[in-house]
Amino acid sequence: MKIALLAHPRHPIAAPFMGGMEAHAWHLAHGLQARGHDVTVIAAGDSRVGTALHPLMTRHYDADLPWHRFHGTDRLNAYLDDSHDRALQWIASQGFDVVHNNGLHRFPPRLSRRDRMPMVTSLHVPPFDALLRAMRDSVAPWHQVTACSQTHLAEYWPDGAPASCHVVPNGIDMGAWPFVPQGQGHAIWAGRITPNKGTHLAIQAARRADVPLVIFGSIEDQAYFDARIRPELSTDIRFGGHLSGGELAAEYGRASVMLFTPQWNEPFGLTALEAMACxxxxxxxxxxxxxEVIGPSGSYAAPDGHDLDAALLRATQVPRADVRERAARLFGMDAMLDNYEALYRLAIANRNAPASPADFAAIELPPAQVTIARAG
Incomplete structure (x- = not known):
């Protein structure tokens, strides 16, 4: 298949990855290419991928319009609208069989609905108003939708999802996250260092449990890091920087427990899965x-983290072989790719499926009134 893989452009699709969305897009592109598909990634122009790349914009938008300063502003919204409009016009000219939309913009799903563009939209974040309205407006047999967990899907359709909506858990290459049978007695935290990831709660819990902690990740919110993280660093609470996948896998394996501290409705938890694989x-x-993702491979604390120290100590007693087995059985890369390929074929096969004209009411269109070319 000739596949357009549309990514979210806040950060480049490049290792070391800023977060789970970037890692997912990179590994998805490479996994599909390895299966013989013709893959083009549409992403920030400073992405580094081993497939064809079409720039959604010259470089990732956080470099020029940082999300923490410009989120919700007319300036950033106009920039993203224009970038997606131009990218969709280019997609329309290339004869793609299917578009796999992994972005957060409202134009792609609505264009799929309006122009019968075969598309799979994979949701990666909790619903926010513009995206939620676009997804509900865009239900169609040729527009298949995935969420990465049952909990996640229910946030978008709490009264029951349409038949074109599915759960496809994130998958990882288990060979890239080797099993280590014994940790070295310390805890690890990994991810984007920003308030909604709760790094400060991991520090507090490790201190109360008297367990050393090493923190890894990209500093997304410098003010948060300077105010809440840097002052807490010591010989027992260390910051190890932003690592490549191989380096991070080695650190996961050395740790006896991972602390996972979301302060939002976590749709999945890719870093937790990576640790479990080790x-x-x-x-x-x-x-x-x-x-839903971790299951019996750990222990749980309340949202405010007041009992996370007790959960930390309980989790160290879980057999490591059982943790690896769950990750391999439920969240392998091949299962994810199999599911996506099946949905690509379904979206293409349903291109001409019946749809009620009333369903097309109130569809917001991008300025250029793009008409998507149909392959085949």
């Missing part, structure tokens, strides 16, 4: 889909 159990704040 055999490292997880002490997690129970929010969103956390328990």
């Amino acid at each position: 055999g490292t159990p997880v002490a997690a704040i129970r929010m969103g889909a956390v328990a």
